[in-house]
Amino acid sequence: MNATEFAAAQWTRATGAGVDPHEYRRVTEGLASVTDWGPAFVRTGHTYLQRADNAESSLSAGEYLLTAARWFHLATLAPYAEAHRAAAEADRALGRALPVLEPGARRVSGEGFTGWLRGPADAPGTVVVAPGLDSAKEEFLDLVSALLARGLAVFAMDGPGQGVLAATTTFVPDYERVVGRVVDALGVARIGLVGLSLGGYFAARTAALEPRVAAVATVSGPFRLDWQELPPPVRDLMAQRAGGPDAAHAFVRHVDLAPLAPRIAAPLLVVDGGQDAIPGVTNGEPLARLAPRGSYLSVPHGDHLLGNARPDWLPRLGDHMADSLR
Structure with missing residues (x-):
């Protein structure tokens, strides 16, 4: 399965998980092979961590962190040597987001x-x-x-x-x-x-x-x-x-x-x-x-x-x- 086919197969799962469909297309259209999937999704997750760090409100920061968690998790869906690190980053991003968005979490x-x-x-x-x-x-x-x-x-x-x-x-x-x-x-x-x-x-x-x-x-x-x-x-x-x-x-x-x-x-x-x-x-x-x-x-x-x-x-x-x- 090539990168285009893999991205098509994961389309509804990714959008069902809550990532923006237009951004998903932008990220996956540039993939040369399935092995590029994990690194590309991790990079996207990192852009949301940066947005969270620069956010003007705690609400925006929390929302960016939730989105980062989604991208880091989705990085693990393709064969990826660093999948365990992506899963850990997803866990950390969620762990930063929820106390901000829901203090009772x-x-x-x-x-x-x-x-x-x-x-x-x-x-x-x-x-x-x-x-x-x-x-x-x-x-x-x-x-x-x-x-x-x-x-x-x-x-x-x-x-x-x-x-x-x-x-x-x-x-x-x-x-x-x-x-x-x-x-x-x-x-x-x-x-x-x-x-x-x-x-x-x-x-x-x-x-x-x-x-x-x-x-x-x-x-x-x-x-x-x-x-x-x-x-x-x-x-x-x-x-x-x-x-x-x-x-x-x-x-x-x-x-x-x-x-x-x-x-x-x-x-x-x-x-x-x-x-x-x-x-x-x-x-x-x-x-x-x-x-x-x-x-x-x-x-x-x-x-x-x-x-x-x-x-x-x-x-x-x-x-x-x-x-x-x-």
Whole structure:
């Protein structure tokens, strides 16, 4: 895949993450190869750090820092030797932005997780947002905003092998134990849980095994994975995040929600895109059907993570979480 094709493939994901579409085109049109992706996105992130340093108000500085965090995270989507440094820069930029924009925001970290808790202290519910194979807490800021707008508190996290923790940890099959430690650290009696892409599997699995999950939603999550069906780039990334090819094979064998779906007692919303090209995530209907309180939303024109169809699913997901937790 050349740079033009790669940029086209990442277009809706990048704009769904909140970067300006015109700037995205300007940055990607100048790429000679996919190997130029990471450096170009990091340079763009640095321009926003400079704007933050020169901003005339704390609000502008915070907004620039959020944009920098997005660009640094997106730098990690292509093969890039300095991806761990880009992830660290994304984490630092977000860590500088949130205390400025939301003085009540709080960093919470523990064994196998780190993230930011945002929203009112007296919120009727707290939602944990779990990322996927190569996503991170910096990617889904629009989803967090939709949940915050409904009066909920939100903890957007990186787990083992994800985001800023990818450099020092690897995926674990029992993600529910990580979420259990998150719930303990947040000091709440119950949570809502949203998982995106591979995070959808983590969320559904956790909802089946962690009784404190009171509402759950998956977006472009796999019901079952088959190693032979995964494209080579996905296999390579899986091996990187799992700790090697053998560990990746073993991890993929765990990804089967058929036996777990009937154990999901919480209200469940499963969101799929009809144009999703990632094998294993094109049909989550069995998950919704097997879960006792499952509902299914398929957006025919939606792609992976449905960045091209946010009005078709994001408000409904926000309402699902708010209504279930209230």
